[in-house]
Amino acid sequence: MVDGVDPGSSHRVPTPLYRAGGKGLNVSRVALQQGFPTLAVTTAGGASGAQLADDLAGSGIPYRLVPVASATRRTIALVDTVSGLTSIFNEAGPALSRAEWQALTAAVVDGLDGGQVHGGQTDGGWADDAPRPGVLVGSGSLPENAPADFYPGLVALAHNAGVPAIIDTSGAGILSAAKAGADLLKPNHHELMDAMGETDLVAAAGKLMGLGARRVLVSVGEEGMLAFETGRPGHLQAKLPAPLAGNPTGAGDAAVAATAVAIASGTTDLREILRLAASWGAAAVLMPGAGEISPRHAELAAQLIITDH
Template identity: 90%
Template sequence: MVDGVEPGSSHRVPTPLYRAGGKGLNVSRVAHQQGFPTLAVTTAGGASGAQLADDLAGSGIPCRLVPVASATRRTIAFVDTVSGLTSIFNEAGPALSRAEWQALRAAVVDGLGGRPDGGRADEALRPGVLVGSGSLPEGAPADFYPGLVALAHSAGVPAIIDTSGAGILSAARAGADLLKPNHHELMDAMGETDLVAAAGKLMGLGARRVLVSVGEEGMLAFEAGRPGHLQAKLPAPLAGNPTGAGDAAVAAAAVALAGGTTDLREILRLAASWGAAAVLTPGAGEISPRHAGLAAQLIITDH
């Protein structure tokens, strides 16, 4: 937190909140906080990777960390309490070797309960959903996210992908069960200025559902074969830190799909309320206990 940001000036800040993060870890952290079983799969390298591992161990979030040579990247978020704006500074993600990408994929297969012979492990341990979240570093395999969708479907579970650019297009073509861009990411990826048309094109590529964050206008939900779309909006915008709100929405959608919920309205209500509740917390990866009350306040309309 910082009381006003003036470019070119020095600023004094209180003790920062350090936390193992990244979009996928935020999703797991929110689900874990709400009492749902989760397994986080990510890479870790260098001194920052050791810090990430220590934090995850202390949090109690089950995880599989894939060792890599490059240091885990860091992100800094400044919440300006005067303007109400949050500024985020992301380090570039380190490139991974081919062997490291293979190890990451193997960790996902293992998490899904697969065996080296391609068979299934104990069906009682089968997960309910696979989530792939975040941007990929330079040199990432173009088929990484489509590969995750294929792995999920071969394991008999839905796949949620939250990314941007070419990755969201390839995930749609692979038949992702739900995509979760914000409105800027969606329109940029589709080369569209009309959000509804952009979502339609994304489903035309093969995506089954699309949830789109639209800031103070709430969240929109689209489903292939369903005419129009739904919008969920609070009566008034919330003040707070929006960092991680989209990840909380993804966690909600994952919980819904894993629990067998397929009704678009219910998925939207849970995702919008958890996303809003994340704004009321100081850091990404948690939501306010007020999420149930926010869900009751949501105005959901058909368009």
């Protein structure tokens, strides 16, 4: 955090929060914080990858790391406490080799089958009484030259394992995941309209479902969140009476964690999925770092105004 940003000047900042992150890890961290079992699968390489592994080892998050040659990218979130704005600086994701992509896919398959994990479970495999996976979440942008069928492949793997698939990505990945029949897509309004080449948000969501997505949840900033469902006319909007001040960096990831928890728990009602997603996303804004939500999430859920459109 910094008390005001003056471009071109030096700034003194307090000790930053270092944390293993990325959208998928944030989703797992939030779900685990709220008492739901999770398994995080990601790549790690170089000194930054070793730092990520060290943090995960102490986090309690069960995980599978796929070793890669390139260093794990870093992201800096700069929160200006004067303007209330948060700026994100993302390193470009390093390209992976074909063998590394195959190893990542194999780790997902192994996770769906209940294979060996680290961190929260160290004895190799799931315990006999451990819950089997209830949903597969794919989160984040893909690096340059990523296989075009990676996210569609995740959707297919999930469905072959008998579980729903939630995808949170941008660009062409949204379109390919929709065509593969993703059970829920979670873009923000900029990502959705850019991917669909639309200026009308409702029309863009309709086109995405026309490609094959079952549900679409869209973050729209201070206007809250919109929810669409195939076969359901119109859409729902969840909005707080007044916007919250804080760090919105992990709000979308918290919302994805909520949808995963809801769907894995058997919730099918769109209104309830939306209420949980919007309240967890809002509660994330109240926290200093991504990957956690405020205990006020139940209070925020009660305050949400949900309307039909």
